Amino acid sequence: MNEVEINAVFLAVALLMALFSTYLIYAVKRGTRGVGFLLVLYLSGSMVIMFLTLAFFFSTQSKVTEAVAFLANSLYMILGLFVILTLAQRKVEVRNSYTVALFAFTMAVSEALMGETFYAIDTKTLGNPLLGVENLYYLLTMLIEMGFAVFISFRNMTTPLKYYLLVLLPIMGLSPVTFPDNTPFIYDVTWASTSLMIVATILIYETLYRDRLKATQDTMTSLELMVIFTLMMGGEFLYFLVGSWYLFDLASILGMTWAIYRAIEGPSKIRGNYLRDTWWTFAFISLTFVMEWFMGGVLDFVTGVIQPGVSGFLSSLSLGFVSPSAYFGLGTLFDFVSAFSTVTGSVWFLVMMGTEMGALATMRIPQLKNKENKVRFALMISAYAIYTIYLPSFSPWTSKLPYIPYMWSMGLGTMGPVSPSYLLTGIIGTYVVTAVLSFLFGSRQICSVTCTAPLMYQGTFYDSLKTYNRKSGLGRKTLTSRLRPWYKAIVIGVWAVLLTSAVVSYLTQVGVINVTIFGVDTTVFLYSLFFNMLWYVVFISIPFLGTYACATQGWCSWGTFNQFFGSLGFFKLKVRDPSVCLKCETKACANACPVGLTDMAGSFIRKGEFKSMKCVGVGDCVEACPYDNVFFYDVRHKLRDIFHKRG
Template identity: 40%
Template sequence: MALAMAYAIAYARKASSQLQRFIVYLLLSMMNSMLIGPLFYYMFKISIVRAAEVSAFAMMIEVIPFLGKFLSDVMNERSGSKTFLYIYTGIFVILDEIIMSLDFNLISGLQNSLNLYSVIYSLSSYWFVFPMAFEMFLSAFLLRKDINKFMIIVFSVQAAVMLLMPVIFSGFWVPVSIYLSGAIMTGFFIYMFEHLYRKQSISSSSGRYIIWLLTGYSLMMGSIFLWQYNGSLILISISMIIYMSIYLNGILRYSFNDKKFFWIANRRWSLIYMIMVFVSEFFMGATFDAQYYGATPFISSMNLAAVSGTFYNIMASSLYDFIAFFGITALSTWFLIMMGIEMGSLVVFRLKSAHPENRIRLILMLCAYAIYSVLIPSFIIPNNSKIPFIGWSMGIGSGGPVAPDLIIPIVLTYVISGLLSFFFGSRQMCSVFCTAPVMYQGTFYDSMKKFNRSGKISKSITLSNRSGKLIYRIISLMVYSSIGMAAVISFLDSIHATSLYIYGTDPEYMLYIFYFGVLWYLVFITMPVLGSYACINTGYCHWGNFNRFISRFGFFRLKVKDPSACLTCKTKDCATACPVGNHEMPGSFIKNGYYKDSRCIGIGDCLEACPNDNIFFYDVRQYLRKKITKNENLDATK
């Protein structure tokens, strides 16, 4: 039956004549009627003869209208639209699968009645999932010559994820299916990012389908998370129907070889794509965490508030729960591991073409992410709030309230990080230790810096014009004020002078969750609107602001070997390549021989873009080398 339906799907896509369409109607109607008879036999305890009669009657009812339409179209020489064929095929494929699943569950004794629960149960059983996945694999294989390679891979991944639905497994195989399906999707995201980066364009129908696929996958992962928590199968059943409907709609209707568009020039599509990728990753990370820690302990650790009482209380508690759930999940161990593998792979792809100096920084950045952001705080020193520079993430504090015994670690955190910025520039934080550079500097995401100058908002923020500077000042002032006030309240709470908590959560910790678990990701996924590195250009990251301020007085700067080369340079690629908008570089190079600005965080794109290989980093290393060798003319080439 699954083989026949896969063939019907492929034949429906190719059907060009009325006869071919009628064959599809006939094939699907026959299968439907063959399945209805056994359903009546087991549900209503009728005889085999009566069951055969039910099947024959059902087939007659279903086929006769289409036979009449076929004869009418043939006699009137009308080709007609294929829309009805596609809708009919999609509905009957899913309907036949549902009935077949009910039949097998009844035969095997897994169900003994027909009601809403039995239908929901049948949709989440292997009798539904396995045939569906098989049909997806096989129909894509049958149509491999009519669909481009990229979409064949997309369909195959979609089928593999369907095949690994955890609700159809038990025991040891449940976590295996969750982690394996997540690994497949993570690998697929990497492939998709790199494909878009290399090709720079995508067909219109492929672009639409990718958005729908990510929507369906997000719903599916969200429903799995809910199932892990309370065992509900309703949303999973609905999500699988939607997931399969997306597949059928795409493989039947879309050409995938139509007009292409450059995604980097399409802000709307890129924004929707970024949002849906993140939503998919978010629920995938939540599912991993729920599987690893247990769904109930994971939710309990969030200290969510009860949603009840007056309208104001309901709204306030709902907002708090959203921020807590969103932020804690986005800062959780398995979410960071998944994002590190995904984004880190794109950085590895970039290493091959990176400037030698930049290659070293990128490797240090990957190591810092793995060790500093994941390994140490999650697996080696879970309670690290008293350790300077480790336990106080982003300079706010992820370990708890600002208590008296934690004042020294907090102060030392600023001292240590400040000294590193003084010696090596703020790149030690904004381009190495922070999690942001791993996400910004992979091949695909680095290419999105082209949005920096293509939109009114992103251009204003990146180039720091009058309105951009005003935005920076207002936001940075608000951030510093909020962090300062929250720190004072947190300290007073810790010494029991006050008792001001947000639904039992320390205000400084809550602010950390909001700024770096919620707001940071909102800034990141809106790159097509706000531009790349909006965390720097909007001034919302106080930790980056602090390190950039210290860097102004330190050794770090960009220098050139020959200022005259900049004078004759016609392209000024260094300025256009900078993702944070340091467009004043060429003028400063010509005038001073170096460039120093608080917004320069040593990303190194200017080094790679310079057509004369003229730019190099200068920091305490070069300073000491000159002092030791007493050679004032020593530069990066020596």
């Protein structure tokens, strides 16, 4: 037979298998129980044994392998029938969630082994155990069976599960292993699948947020889907790193298993609520971040920011790579920071995060009633797109940004070492400009607009996590405007380290000394450590630290700088009538504050205004006030008051 005829036979077999498998799926979905369900399990298992032995046989085609294949199928047939008859006689009901999951798994494995058999026929060799996933015939049968399972179950599914399965189908279909030797194809489907996965992640966030006030089955179901996404992105990252699709192939089998199982069984029976379950929320956020880190890394590989292969990856690290055993093992920590921050500091990771978080922030805008807050949200989203993404990475002024005040963004270290050419305009100029802006408008100009943190904290899902400011042990200790001793110690410690590194960096740049951290400028290293690594550790620890821990616990030097000058300036929150606050029973303003300023209401009653170094001007208090009594006050209102008095 020529190649065309062989492929035609393969296609016919694949379609017959898909047809037979869809019948078995239909039988299970219809509610087949007892002996009928046992027969379904028996038949699905027989496909696994059949293709397993066929792949083994065609890889060698000897009398021995032929005998082994025949013996294995015969034993399965005899023992399987014996088990069925025994259980049927004893009237044992074997159908439950575990056996249905086993059925779904055998469906996925049998199709993978079918692909393995086709490979053995073509090459007369046996490939890796998951190689069967890496061909068009597996993809075809997988999509037919998954699609059929979704189709026959669609009417009875919950709405979130419908969306989850509908978005999973094309993601599974856009498999880069379909033509594993075609690099352009791999790159194209990677872009398409990651885009769909971002959409799916936003959908998961919104599903959880919509049901935030009750325990639902969607909570655990969402976590399951996120596990599959994480394995898929981890598999693609592993391919670019070491050239192996093993993990991605495994993720494909698990994804098919999950889709068929959930289509038959419905959402998870475990009910949960992310606002009540601290550890579940931490697991979900952490898993999401791991998936996003892999996704950012994959996009970096595709765009050439990181070179493929282990050696290419190590040579692309932003801080470089040193011997892990250097300085009694400190080299290992350095390499970890370098690898971690290479991805989190890359433009494509920021684009991907901005797309997700920007979508969540955009979805919150219709919920806002205060015009000024709507404008701030628009500025916040635009600032991320322009200030964080476009200007540093894509604009024609990229190389000149270090010399421009306010473009040194996060303070010392962002744009490079503290060199004389940057010192006056780039660094000192940035601090002067932001100090003036914070004095005039409050620290919100950074902490609620320009910084990347507000976009991440203020979208629908993550904004709702401010409940952990009151629920978590450490979060409760940050409540009120009081600056606790440990807060001051953290701020002093962070600034001491930062200023020391700045002095060392400057003296090294002018040739007085030569001190670096494994060859990396001290401020550059600290920036990567603080903003490209520790910031994300703080972020995913929201269930234990509360929201805006960067501001409430003093970890962000740039934040405390602007908060300090903001507390000296004009910005404050005021109320139109303090007596309204006195009668208010809800104290909704304090409950809504994402920084946990619970003494806000008392200050409104006593003074008619509220001013705190911790206040970053998010404006949730303005939104939450049921009497529209709270408003922002800054230099604009101060000037208006001055001119009004003169008039």
